[in-house]
Amino acid sequence: MTDTAATPEMETPPAGGHGAPDKQKAxxxxxxxxxxxVVFGDIGTSPLYAFRETFRGAHSLAIDEAHVLGVVSLIFWSMTLVVSIQYVSILMRADNKGQGGSLALVALLSRHMGKSKYGWLTVLLGVFATSLFYGDSMITPAISVLSAVEGLTVVRPDLERFVIPIALVLLVCLFVLQKRGTAKVGALFAPVMIVYFCVIATLGTIQIVQHPEILWALNPWYALNFFLIDGWLAFLALGSVVLAVTGSEALYSDMGHFGRGPMKLSWFGFVMPCLLLNYFGQGAMIVGLDAAAxxxxxxxxxxxxxPESLRLPLVILATLATFIASQAVISGAFSITHQAIQLGFIPRLSTRHTSETEAGQIYIPSINWALMIAVIILVLTFQNSSNLASAYGIAVTGAVTIDTLLMAVLLMGVWKWKKWIAIPVVLLFLIVDGAYFLANLTKVPDGGWFPLLVGAIVFxxxxxxxxxxxxxxxxxSEVALPMEIFAKSAKNSATRVPGTAIFMSSATGGVPSALLHNIKHNKVLHERVVILTVLIAEEPYVDPDARCEMHDLGDGFYRAVLHYGFMEETDVPLGLKSMERCGGQFDMMQTSFFLSRQTLLPSDKPxxxxxxxxxxxxxLRNAATAMEFFRLPTNRVVELGSQVRI
Structure with a gap:
């Protein structure tokens, strides 16, 4: 296996003639x-609540110029360090064949480091970061939609009693629509989000022009001065400031959909400037008001x-933006679950593909409804976005801190950076990310326990x-009979019948229990017997030319292997079409699939x-059947049970 992601990839020159660069640019x-x-909805809707919660949280900061400049400066430098440098500039270069995210990073590290002494710790860190993501995917829709709908109270205070019902209706509709896929509504996402970002940037710019002194917040001294003034309160405020960078881990996870180059262009060329203009605008507006206002x-x-006349349209626009942000997080949960299934951390779940052309657009009903129930409970329990902000942040900062630890392994173990460069870089991000995580731990009694509980359960x-x-x-494997021995003894002890029998096996050696049970009870063998194993590689996609592997065992017995990446769909009948060497083509009408279904028994030594x-x-009992997961034809499958003690 080639190590294509061992070092940052270089841009390859475009192929073609004179017009190729223009086409590539387009x-x-x-x-x-x-x-x-699709990608920037989560971080893009943070201005709805991040700046507000820094002052309105349990720490209650004084509303004066020094504190406003300090908070805005912290937001600017947090966005610069965590999002722009750590994720967009460094971690996005650590792509596993184009894919990002904690699990993809762990698979990349595992592939390069092999069975190293601390390899198990790397895997556990990645799994825990993934577990925290599920807590984030529950809270994000709830806090985003609630904070947008709460804008109605700015238009008319007497509408407050309708906020929760409207938010619940929107959220239920969001989850109900998932089974239809995002292909049709996806075309509307970009125009809506572009309008949203342009509007919030314009509103912020108007205030900055009126109060340009807010631009002093670009100086990191004001962030430092914030800590010199308040100390402990400033540290607690970090728990709210970090809300401005929620969604940074999602940028890395969604990298495979669009590629590193386009996402860097989107972030630096459009999204980041719009967000900063809005944050600076909110600060400028507060600085320009008297204490009461x-x-x-x-x-x-x-x-x-x-302006008052535009607030209702802004509420509608913000609600659409939060709807899109929630859609992206839910789709991310489906994608992460699919990766975890393929890598062996989650049992097979019923998965539906919602697009005939885009393999990544999937729908997992059990995950969808579990998220919906959790989101409804969150809204009814916490009642408003400020209360939810107490629960928000821990999952994100925990995942970011873990990514920093994985980044340390990447820099020194895979990219082989010199220690005098790697150690200061890692320490800088550990200090920043660790401070945010510790600040959020203070919110555990007020709701921060929820994502930690979800993370612990999922982990x-x-x-x-x-x-x-x-x-x-x-x-x-302890009781498995070698296939070569079985083939020689079975060829004359059973009646051979026409057709092909494919016995699915999780191991690449030994005789599947289904084959043993079949010959024991039915005393027949098909003319062609194929032992088929599906192997998932620690990379997102496998070269189609390397998909199939076949070994002729003689006497009509074959051992075959289908290789898939952890982002690919395991469609066995489609894979078999390219395996003509295995005794000829596979005719599905003449082929039977035999599956083993294990039942666990108590063991004397568990x-x-x-x-x-x-x-x-x-x-194990509630996992989807192999027939459904491998997309086997329903009328050609036979299941045979076996018992296992673990």
Missing amino acids: GKTALAVGAIG ANVAIQNPFFILA TLLTTWARGRKLMRERM GMPIWREQIFSWM
């Missing part, structure tokens, strides 16, 4: 526009930026499934605690 621009609609405006500065489920599968394979065995058994 394609990059189109992708950059598309990324604005500032205390009123800080309740919802995002909407008060707009337990993921590691239990991975451990249980490993134990099952070990137990089954490989993991009983409570984890019970969880694993429950997950």
Whole structure:
């Protein structure tokens, strides 16, 4: 396997003639526009609540020029360090064949470092970062939609009683629409988000022109002075300031959809300037008001930026933007789940493809409805976006801190940076990200416990499934009969019947239990017997030319392997079409698939605690069938049961 992602990739020169650079530029621009609609919704809707919560949170900062300049300066430098440098400039260069995200990064590190001494720790960190993502994907739709709908109270205070019902209706509609896929509404995402970013930038610019002194916040001294003035309160305020960079990890996770170049163009050329103009505009507006008016405006500065006649349209636009941001997070949860299934951390789940042309557009019903129930409970429990802000941030800062630790392994273990360069870089980001994470830990009693609880539950489920599968394979391999010996003994002891029998096997050695049970009870063998294993590589996509692997065992027995990347769909019938060497073409009407279904039995010496065995058994019973997962023809499948002790 070639190590194409071991070092930052260089731009390849465009192929073609005189017009090739122009075409490449046009394609990059189109992708950059598309990324604005799909990727940047989460971080793009942060101005709705981030600046406000820094002053309105439990720490209650004084509303004066020094504090406003300090907060705006912190937001600017946080966005610069965490998003622009750490994620966009460094981590996005750590792509696993074009894919990003914690799991893709772990797979990249595992592939390059092999079975190193601390490889298991790298995997656990990546799995925990993934677990925290699920907590984030529950809170993001709730806080985003609620904060937008709360803008109605700025238009008319008496509409406050309708905020929660309207938000719940929008959120339920959002989840119900998931099964239709994003292909049709996706075309509307970019124009809406571009209008949204232009509007918030314009509103911010108007205030900056009126109060240009806010631009002093570009000086990091004002961020430092904030800590010199308030100390502990400034540290607590970090828990709200970090809301301005929520969505940074999602940028890395969504890199595979648009590519590093277009996303960098979108961020530096459009999204970041628009966001900063709005944050600086909110600060400028507060600085320009007297104390009484500032205390009123800080309740919802995002909407008060707009003239009174334009506030209702701004509420509608912001609601559309939060709807799109929530859509992106939910789609991200489907994508992360698909990766985790393929990498062996989650049992097979029913997955539907919502687009005939885009393989990445999938819908996982169980994840969708679980998220919807969690979001509804969050809205009804926390009641408003300010309360939800207390729960928000821990999942994001936890995942960002873990990514920093993984980045340390990447810089020194894979890219081989010199230690005198790598260590200061890693320490800088550990200090920044660690400070945000510690500040958010102070919010645990006020709601921060929720994403931590979700993360702990998901982490337990993921590691239990991975451990249980490993134990099952070990137990089954202990009693497995070598295929070569079985083929020689079985060729004359059973009646051969026309057709092809494909026995699915999770191991590349030994005889599948389904084959043993079939010959034991039915005493027949098909003319062609294929032992088929599907292997998932630690890279997103596998070269189609390397998809198939076949070994002729003689006497009509074959061992075949189909290789897939962790982002690919495991369509076995489609894969078999390219495996003509395996005794000829596969005619699905003459082919039968035999599957093994394992039942767990208590063991005298269990490989993991009983409570984890019970969880694993429950997950095994509720996993989607191999028939559905591998897209096997329903009328050509036979299931045979077996019992396993772990």
